[in-house]
Amino acid sequence: MSRDSLTRDQIVSTAIRLLDEEGLDGLNMRSLGKRLDSAPTAMYWHVQNKDNLVRLAADAVWAEITLPDLTTMDWRTAAETMATGMYEMMNRHPWLVQAQASYLLYGENKSRHDDHVLAVYDNAGFTPADADRAAAAVFMFVLGNSVGAAANISLRRRLSAKGGDPDAKLAEALESATAVARHFPRLRARIESATVTGYNESPDTSFEFGLGALLDGIHRRLTTEKTA
Structure with a gap:
């Protein structure tokens, strides 16, 4: 071509x-x-150059997040919808988490997303400063929760490059980590509990639980400020 x-x-x-x-x-x-x-x-x-290409690619994937209609959706649902959309996008493109830490990323799609997030909290009645803090807190929560999947993929690539079966190497490391953890009472209890599916495995509901708790706190702050 x-x-x-x-x-x-x-x-x-x-x-x-x-x-x-x-x-x-x-x-x-x-x-x-x-x-x-x-x-x-x-x-x-x-x-x-590569740096600019990564910036363009990163900005393109931000367009995948659906921006909710704020005239028909309450702010709490809108905030949850956008945070979940960001989390799903970052799991589809795990390289973006690493790029956040090593490249200068900006662009129209990212700015459109950020502006819409701020509109969510502005419409809820937050002051501009508190809207900024709420948006930043949710962003960092989603980013932090996306690190695990990105790190797992990166680790598997590294283990594969060294030769051998990455699944076998991970299973061996997990067995060793479990043996160490058994020396600590709370970790041992969870390892031995029948309700735990596996040591070091986060429940599927961890993200939903954490996001709900964070938005509950943000909502309480808004309610307190309105009644003060």
Whole structure:
């Protein structure tokens, strides 16, 4: 494919698929050009460099989050909907969590999302300063909960690169971690409890529980301020 027949959107969408499959370390202009049947120099023509390509790819995936209609939805439901949408998006694209810590990320889709989040808390009656704090608290909660899945994928890639079966290596490490944990009473009780599915495994409801608790606290703060 010639440089002139390529588009930035084609490059970015292909980069997202490559990032989803191979992570940040797997993204380079040579591998991207191979997928597009184009010379690596054509990538540079359209996206400048890898840093800018990651920025464009990151901004593109923020458009996947549905922005709720704030005229028909109460603020609490809207906040929960957007936080859940962000969490699901980050789990679809685990490289984004790592990119947050190592790249300068910004763009129109991210800004549109952030503006809508602030509108949720503005409409609820928060002061601008408290709306900023609420939005930041929820963002960091979602980001923190997305780290586990991203780290697990990164770890599996690293173990695979070293050769051998990554599942077997993880199972061996888990067995060793469980043996260490048994020396501590509360951890031992949970390991031995019939209601626990496995040591070091977060329940599927952990995200929902934590988000609900966080929004409960934000709601109480709003109620207290309105009655003060």
